[in-house]
Amino acid sequence: MNSSRLAWLALIPLLAVAACDPQRDPDSLFAPGGVDIPVIDALLVVNQPLPRILLTRTQPPDQLFSFQEAAIREADVWLTSELGDTVQYTEVISGGIYDPQIWPALIVQPETTYHITVTTDRGERITASTTTPARFSVLDWVLVAGQGNPEDRSLRTFEEIGDLVYDAPENQLVYPQGVLETRLDDTPALGFQLAIFSLDPGSDFVIDPPFFDEEDFAALERSGSSPVFGAEEGMISLPWFAIYFEGRYKYKIQSLDLNTFDLVRSTPQGGFGIGGNAGDNFELPIYHVEGGIGLFGSVAVDSVGFRVLPAP
Amino acid sequence: MSRSILLILLTAIAATATGADLTVTVVDAEDQAPIAGAELLLEREDGSERRPLATDENGRVDLAGVAAGRYLLETTARGFEPDYREFVLTENEPLVITVALTSNAFVIDELVVTSTGIDENLELQTGYVTLDAAALEAIPGVVESDPIRALQSLPGVSAASDISSGLYIRGGSPDQNLMLLDGVTVYNPTHAFGLFSTFNNDAIGGLSLFKGAYPAEYGGRLGAVLDVENRQPDPPRVRAELGVSIIAARALVEGPAGPDRWFVAGRRTYLDPMLRALRTPENPIPDYYFYDVNALYASPRLGGMTTFSIYHGRDEVGVDADVNTQFDLGWGNTVMALRHERPLGDTLDGTLSLSSSRYDSGTDAEILATAFEVDNQLHDVTLSGRLDWYPGRGHGLSLGLGGSAYDFSYSQSFNNDSSVDYDSSPSELFVFVEDRWRIDPRTALRLGLRGRYIDDGDRYLLEPRLSVTRGLSRELTFKLGAGVYNQYLQLVTTEGFSAGDFYLPIDETAELGRSFQTVVGLEWRPNWIDLASFEIYANHLDDLVVFDNTMPVNQTSFTAEDIFMTGGTGYARGAEMMLRRDFGRFTGWFGYTLGYTRRTFEDLNRGNEFAPKYDRRHDINILVSTQAGAWRLGAAFRYATGQAFTPATARLLLRDPGTGEASEFGQVLPADRNSARLLPYHRLDVSARRPIRLFGRPAEFVAEIFNLYNRRNEWFVQYETDGPVTEATVVYMLPLIPSVGVNIEF
Incomplete structure (x- = not known):
């Protein structure tokens, strides 16, 4: 066999590949096998009344999400606790939303196991359990010296002065001076999540990076939450990159039960994921729900309020 | 009588010790030019003798008193196809052998000189590939010639992406590959976030890739070994x-x-x-x-x-x-x-x-x-x-x-x-x-x-x-x-x-x-x-x-x-x-x-x-x-x-x-891990090189x-x-x- 024939033979697979090359079908980027799965959404907060529960079904990934179409109606929902409480939940008018039928309200207890059982109108049975975290205490909310803040300064708390915290001189934070540090007691916890809420809709931006365009500014939200933080050192600090606006803020820190801890740490951040790329972080989150997916979890919460002022 | 026997014995021993003279000349098959520094491995068939040798500046090896017998001769030189032959050396009969090596721009399994003489991996090792500098240069690249990226042209070797130097070798992940420079581990062999490797084509003489089941001299990785060799300079002048x-x-x-x-x-x-x-x-x-x-x-x-x-x-x-x-x-x-x-x-x-x-x-x-x-x-x-x-x-x-x-x-x-x-x-x-x-x-x-x-x-x-x-x-x-x-x-x-x-x-x-x-x-x-x-x-x-x-x-x-x-x-x-x-x-x-x-x-x-x-x-x-x-x-x-x-x-x-808020449009639920495929990958690269003169100097375009x-x-x-x-x-x-x-x- 001479060289020329060999070279031409080598071209055959190339031409075959080019001829048979499929084009991308946009639908093939979705795998709709996960549609119609029951989703439970309930978060118990220690020291607060039993929460509202949402029951829905998963929808096709490439279609408009409709809560009304997703709602599970006429489900039989029961919540029990190891303390002997038994509470029935009933659907409220809008469908898919269930409230506890108990008066006076039942307060969620720390370090207590709660169970939920849902039987849908199709006869599916969904169950889950959560053991609530222990109450924890924030020993101090401290604006640590540095980055233009001359010395450590403790913030005033809701327990001390209620909503006056927003006007207390100690709680006036100048962007981006100092770092707000939360010092915790030694109550054991799996992990913590931070959440921040801008309470003054329409307040001005406190950031002004020249490389942001209008679309970037428009995408900034007034509330947000963090991934899971550990607290092995008994301290968690609030990153300034979570603050975009001037004005009053409520800053919440919550200790997580196992279900919430696993869900938050395993959910692709930002509600989107990258498939097939390095990192492989687009992964089915960890749900602790039998017969469905979602969250039946619990948290213990503490919070503080402050006001953010623009840099002088 | 006893003196005669002794004399005969001594003569026989002397004759055995004398053996025969052997001359091997290694030349380029194309122009018959002698090849200096060619590596020879002379091995007696019964294994009693094994000599690594190298040709002199005239492409010659002269040996005197080589014991008679059947021999295997392996001859290798960088840039040439190896030569294997058997011959019989007869007592007191000088033998002259001329080995003509064929030049080769694509030497894949070229024998490579190592510290111990001739690379025996060619004969013994499965999934073993070597590429010399000339072969690496001949493989089309992207912007900069790159030996690691060139390896992606070999069967069993692929990359994560066009901008990655990480190699997937026979189903192994990049972290399972041992990357060596002259036998020393290079822990992050990448430039430009992986677009290029750290290995400069000008500075390397070649590389050896063990795709799997590598020998005992290497260790520490679950998959493959890539050993990149520094250039061996041998110019007559600066x-x-x-x-x-x-x-x-x-x-x-x-x-x-x-x-x-x-x-x-x-x-x-x-x-x-x-x-x-x-x-x-x-x-x-x-x-x-x-x-x-x-x-x-x-x-x-x-x-x-x-x-x-x-x-x-x-x-x-x-x-x-x-x-x-x-x-x-x-x-x-x-x-x-x-x-x-x-x-x-x-x-x-x-x-x-x-x-x-x-x-x-x-x-x-x-x-x-x-x-x-x-x-x-x-x-x-x-x-x-x-x-x-x-x-x-x-x-x-x-x-x-x-x-x-x-x-x-x-x-x-x-x-x-x-x-x-x-x-x-x-x-x-x-x-x-x-x-x-x-x-x-x-x-x-x-x-x-x-x-x-x-x-x-x-x-x-x-x-x-x-x-x-x-x-x-x-x-x-x-x-x-x-x-x-x-x-x-x-x-x-x-x-x-x-x-x-x-x-x-x-x-x-x-x-x-x-x-x-x-x-x-x-x-x-x-x-x-x-x-x-x-x-x-x-x-x-x-x-x-x-x-x-x-x-x-x-x-x-x-x-x-x-x-x-x-x-x-x-x-x-x-x-x-x-x-x-x-x-x-x-x-x-x-x-x-x-x-x-x-x-x-x-x-x-x-x-x-x-x-x-x-x-x-x-x-x-x-x-x-x-x-x-x-x-x-x-x-x-x-x-x-x-x-x-x-x-x-x-x-x-x-x-x-954290916030208690739901996204207006819901979240995405991932399916089973890696349960779909991207479209098939294919690509054609081409290259052209020619010698030119630039500023009166030899050059290459x-x-x-x-x-x-x-x-x-x-x-x-x-x-x-x-x-x-x-x-x-x-x-x-x-x-x-x-x-x-x-x-x-x-």
């Missing part, structure tokens, strides 16, 4: 080469110093002034450059060959976007090696080496007034010695002994809180023994055993290795290879962003990853083609680890079980075929690989088995090169099954546990086109739920990229 491409300038200077030889090679990108000119406050394009320097000094003065080599390379990227947002990122390797090789007798060679390999990377960033710092460093100092003994009867024995002291450090601070401050200084001792035994002219065996002691966890490891070769006919050879491997150092990498790579030891909180590899193959060497090979491989893996993406962001504990998901299992199985032709008007190869790779982790994919992204069902490689007048033309085509990815399967409503038909190969899929309908966006790899360059010699 000479220099300059080269320019679109993004970088290169220089090489080499020369003699008495009997010594040396070279210095370096390159640096020059994109930074252009990037600076394009930068505005609204568009803060980062500043970026990389450089690297290789140098080697070799001296035969101390009774053997003493070599000192150094590599230093660095990447720096930075941006100063505004007063609250800036970052600086740098990473690099410094590798030094001092080696002395000397004969310790007629049949004994010794090698002593001391090496240091340091890799570090650092990030100093501030994003919207939040500071973030990461620094990591790995320093490895290794002292090793090796003896190679050829006692006869077909045996070649090697004994190696050494130790490595590692120093790992990793520190991380976020928002001015130091969450990780990790330091560890483990050490490892290793010993290997190996017997390469030619049982008969058609059968060879390599038995090896590597022992390791790692003080971290007080671990003792034994790793047996085996290779068998059996000639079934004049043209057909059967090969088998097997081995056990353990991995102590674990690379944590994001292939799209290799700048942040770091290594961690698998401490006593987790088991070391283990693999058991077996390879069976046939090699056919008919006269119409150089090689047709077929191999079947199976790699079984236990106690694999994968970086745990779900750990808390400020985790302070840094043990292996905290950082990794542990206890994974897996396998890689497949078949590989290669046809290669190195002569005639067209040269090149055709390769096909069928592969199946799977992994199982208890904490991934609900414990179900999945295909990792380096699973490739089909992989086709075609490389063709030809001379057309003054032009040397090359083309490389590659086809591969699309990479596995995780598709979106549904949308769901779930409130954020190089033109290359990457992705000639502008195939938009898919890289990954991104799902966004900011709108009412989930948008799936396909991100593509590199389009058609033309490049030109000039190399000039002084």
Whole structure:
């Protein structure tokens, strides 16, 4: 066999590949096998009344999400606790939303196991359990010296002065001076999540990076939450990159039960994921729900309020 | 009478001692020019004698008094096809042999000279490939010639993407490959976030790739070994080469110093002034450059060959976007090696080496007034010695002994809180023994055993290795290879962003990853083609680890079980075929690989088995090169099954546990891990080179086109739920990229 024939033979697979090359079908980027799965959404907060529960079904990934179409109606929902409480939940008018039928309200207890059982109108049975975290205490909310803040300064708390915290001189934070540090007691916890809420809709931006365009500014939200933080050192600090606006803020820190801890740490951040790329972080989150997916979890919460002022 | 007998006996002994004279002349088959420095291995058929030899400046080897008998002669020279022949030496009959070697631009299984003489891997090793500098240059590249990227043209070798130097070899992940420069580990062999490797084509003489079942002299990785060799300078006078491409300038200077030889090679990108000119406050394009320097000094003065080599390379990227947002990122390797090789007798060679390999990377960033710092460093100092003994009867024995002291450090601070401050200084001792035994002219065996002691966890490891070769006919050879491997150092990498790579030891909180590899193959060497090979491989893996993406962001504990998901299992199985032709008007190869790779982790994919992204069902490689007048033309085509990815399967409503708010449009639910495939990958690259004269000097013009038909190969899929309908966006790899360059010699 001479060289020329060999070279031409080598071209055959190339031409075959080019001829048979499929084009991308946009639908093939979705795998709709996960549609119609029951989703439970309930978060118990220690020291607060039993929460509202949402029951829905998963929808096709490439279609408009409709809560009304997703709602599970006429489900039989029961919540029990190891303390002997038994509470029935009933659907409220809008469908898919269930409230506890108990008066006076039942307060969620720390370090207590709660169970939920849902039987849908199709006869599916969904169950889950959560053991609530222990109450924890924030020993101090401290604006640590540095980055233009001359010395450590403790913030005033809701327990001390209620909503006056927003006007207390100690709680006036100048962007981006100092770092707000939360010092915790030694109550054991799996992990913590931070959440921040801008309470003054329409307040001005406190950031002004020249490389942001209008679309970037428009995408900034007034509330947000963090991934899971550990607290092995008994301290968690609030990153300034979570603050975009001037004005009053409520800053919440919550200790997580196992279900919430696993869900938050395993959910692709930002509600989107990258498939097939390095990192492989687009992964089915960890749900602790039998017969469905979602969250039946619990948290213990503490919070503080402050006001953010623009840099002088 | 007794005196006569004694006289006869003495005469007979003298005659035996006299033997016959043998002269071997090695020439270039094309122009009959003598080849100096060709390596010969003369071996008596009964194994009683084995002599590594080298031709002199006239291409000759003269031996007097060689014992009569039947001999095997292997002749090799860089840039030529090897020659194998048998002959009979008769008592008192001088024999002159002329070996004419055929030049070859595509020397794949070229014999490579190692510290012990002739590379026996060609004969013994399955899945073994070597490429010399000329062959590497002939493979079309993208912008800069790159030896690691060139390897992607070989069957069984693929890459994560067009911009990645990470190699997937026979279903293994990049962290399972041992990357060496002259035998010293290079821990992050990438520039430009993986677009290029650290290996400068000007500075390397060639490379050897063990795709699996590698021998006992190597260890520490579960998959493959790539050993890149520094250039061996041998110029009669000082000479220099300059080269320019679109993004970088290169220089090489080499020369003699008495009997010594040396070279210095370096390159640096020059994109930074252009990037600076394009930068505005609204568009803060980062500043970026990389450089690297290789140098080697070799001296035969101390009774053997003493070599000192150094590599230093660095990447720096930075941006100063505004007063609250800036970052600086740098990473690099410094590798030094001092080696002395000397004969310790007629049949004994010794090698002593001391090496240091340091890799570090650092990030100093501030994003919207939040500071973030990461620094990591790995320093490895290794002292090793090796003896190679050829006692006869077909045996070649090697004994190696050494130790490595590692120093790992990793520190991380976020928002001015130091969450990780990790330091560890483990050490490892290793010993290997190996017997390469030619049982008969058609059968060879390599038995090896590597022992390791790692003080971290007080671990003792034994790793047996085996290779068998059996000639079934004049043209057909059967090969088998097997081995056990353990991995102590674990690379944590994001292939799209290799700048942040770091290594961690698998401490006593987790088991070391283990693999058991077996390879069976046939090699056919008919006269119409150089090689047709077929191999079947199976790699079984236990106690694999994968970086745990779900750990808390400020985790302070840094043990292996905290950082990794542990206890994974897996396998890689497949078949590989290669046809290669190195002569005639067209040269090149055709390769096909069928592969199946799977992994199982208890904490991934609900414990179900999945295909990792380096699973490739089909992989086709075609490389063709030809001379057309003054032009040397090359083309490389590659086809591969699309990479596995995780598709979106549904949308769901779930409130954020932190804010209590639900996204208006719900969230995306991922399907089973890697349960879909990107479209098949294919690409054609072409190159053309021709000698020219520039400024009165000999030079070479190089033109290359990457992705000639502008195939938009898919890289990954991104799902966004900011709108009412989930948008799936396909991100593509590199389009058609033309490049030109000039190399000039002084």
